[in-house]
Amino acid sequence: MRILWELRNVPQSFRELQARCDGMSPSVLNTRIKQLKEAQLIAKTTDGYQLTDIGLSLMDTLDPLREWAASWEEAFKLE
Known part of the structure; x- marks a missing residue:
């Protein structure tokens, strides 16, 4: 969810995502990105990773x- 949240407004590069995700290890981030791409929630573009239409719908x-x-x-x- 954190990755999706960080991509809600603008595309992010791998390094930007890693920094925004509190320094998540590169291997964990790579695994999560792969899973999100397979689920068609995010896609890789020339600007970095961004939400797909399905990802935007989820958000x-x-x-x-x-x-x-x-x-x-x-x-x-x-209180």
Whole structure:
């Protein structure tokens, strides 16, 4: 999920993804990228890795969960 989250707005190179994913080891990142490509959630382009239409659809589906988490976090801060 972290990789998908980091790709939600702009394509990222392998190094950019690794840095954004808290320095995930290259072998783990390579494995995850391969899995996400096989699932057709991300694709490699000249700009780096980016979400496919299916990946974007998944992120749209998960957006209400993100909104709920943000509102829960805000309510938790008020207590």
